[in-house]
Amino acid sequence: MFHSLGLSIISIMLSVLCIFLAVSTCCNSGSHSRLRASVPIPNKAQPLVRFNVNGKLKIVQFADLHYGEAPDTDWGPAADIKSRRVIEDALQWENPDFVIFTGDQVTGELMYPNGTDYIHILLTPFVEKGYRWASVYGNHDIGPNLTRLEILQAEQSYGDLCYTKQVRTDLPGVTNYFIPIYAAENDTIEEEQPVMIWWFFDSQGGRNQFGQQPHYIDQNVVEWFRNESQRLRSEWGMLPSLVFFHIPPQEYVTIQDNVLTNQLCDGLLDDDVTPQDNNTGIMEALSEAGGVKTIFVGHDHGNAWCCFYKDIEVCYNRHTGYGGYGTWTRGVRVIDLDIRNLENRTNYVRLETGEVVDNFPRKNVSLRT
Numbered sequence: 189m190f191h192s193l194g195l196s197i198i199s200i201m202l203s204v205l206c207i208f209l210a211v212s213t214c215c216n217s218g219s220h221s222r223l224r225a226s227v228p229i230p231n232k233a234q235p236l237v238r239f240n241v242n243g244k245l246k247i248v249q250f251a252d253l254h255y256g257e258a259p260d261t262d263w264g265p266a267a268d269i270k271s272r273r274v275i276e277d278a279l280q281w282e283n284p285d286f287v288i289f290t291g292d293q294v295t296g297e298l299m300y301p302n303g304t305d306y307i308h309i310l311l312t313p314f315v316e317k318g319y320r321w322a323s324v325y326g327n328h329d330i331g332p333n334l335t336r337l338e339i340l341q342a343e344q345s346y347g348d349l350c351y352t353k354q355v356r357t358d359l360p361g362v363t364n365y366f367i368p369i370y371a372a373e374n375d376t377i378e379e380e381q382p383v384m385i386w387w388f389f390d391s392q393g394g395r396n397q398f399g400q401q402p403h404y405i406d407q408n409v410v411e412w413f414r415n416e417s418q419r420l421r422s423e424w425g426m427l428p429s430l431v432f433f434h435i436p437p438q439e440y441v442t443i444q445d446n447v448l449t450n451q452l453c454d455g456l457l458d459d460d461v462t463p464q465d466n467n468t469g470i471m472e473a474l475s476e477a478g479g480v481k482t483i484f485v486g487h488d489h490g491n492a493w494c495c496f497y498k499d500i501e502v503c504y505n506r507h508t509g510y511g512g513y514g515t516w517t518r519g520v521r522v523i524d525l526d527i528r529n530l531e532n533r534t535n536y537v538r539l540e541t542g543e544v545v546d547n548f549p550r551k552n553v554s555l556r557t
């Protein structure tokens with residue numbers, strides 16, 4: 189009897205449990221569907237990047253901001269406050285149409301958990317004023333508590349303002365992608381084609397919990413660029429393009445030797461070139477693809493020269509932020525594009541003092557054709 193009573197108790201308990209599970213499943217699914225209904229509709233196309241109605245498009249390149257360095261010291265947070273002043277002044281003086289970050293946005297190896305907080309802090313002045321941006325990551329952006337993917341997710345939380353992407357998860361690095369650039373909107377054109385392409389590569393690097401990471405643009409990325417640029421060329425024809433990544437390729441060492449002797453080259457030359465560890469052929473690929481006009485890098489904070497590799501302009505940007513090594517005057521590089529004359533681009537450095545320096549190509553010099 190006790191035995192059958194025990195069984196009855198167990199069966200009652202099982203029934204109660206079943207009813208409880210059924211109710212909780214029902215309620216959970218209800219709350220999920222309510223949640224789902226409030227999420228924005230996915231796959232909404234992001235607005236294209238276009239020249240304005242006057243045919244102009246101005247980019248400001250911010251390099252090596254190094255936010256979040258040494259957060260438990262006095263000087264670390266003080267540096268971030270100064271970096272924000274540099275950013276706000278540059279935005280006010282230049283009012284760009286588009287912003288590009290060329291790596292080392294933060295000093296990730298010194299981050300505590302929640303390192304992405306600093307991504308949000310550095311993006312705040314851009315988000316507040318509605319500036320759109322795209323970025324590549326540098327060797328200092330990661331650390332034991334911060335991954336490239338976490339940074340990407342933090343950036344992408346700003347929706348349409350962020351154009352940073354990872355187009356192929358099987359490629360080493362994250363920020364390997366391109367943005368097609370269009371003329372101002374025109375109702376009379378039915379099948380619109382871009383007028384320009386901006387390429388972004390991840391030169392990787394840095395140290396995380398697994399140790400030192402590869403410090404170069406992977407050869408699979410170079411191969412992807414070769415194939416993709418050929419595909420775009422067959423679809424859209426040869427388009428002028430700009431290229432952005434963080435660590436200079438090895439060719440920059442030789443190019444730096446030419447800066448002082450080539451009268452067409454100009455800018456700040458006060459730092460060593462510390463190039464990518466491997467030469468995976470990115471410069472050759474860029475040169476052979478055709479259409480590549482200018483390459484912009486950061487990484488070596490005291491270099492801000494522009495010179496040439498074959499027919500391609502190659503430019504460094506000095507550091508913009510107060511984190512990271514060096515005491516060179518901070519600055520941003522301004523790339524002023526005119527759709528009527530994409531063959532002849534100009535760029536210059538706007539220093540934190542407000543002074544404009546290093547116009548490139550140099551004025552009053554007859555350029556080679």
Ligand SMILES: [Zn+2]
Nearest residue numbers: 252292487512
């Ligand atoms: Zn740096």
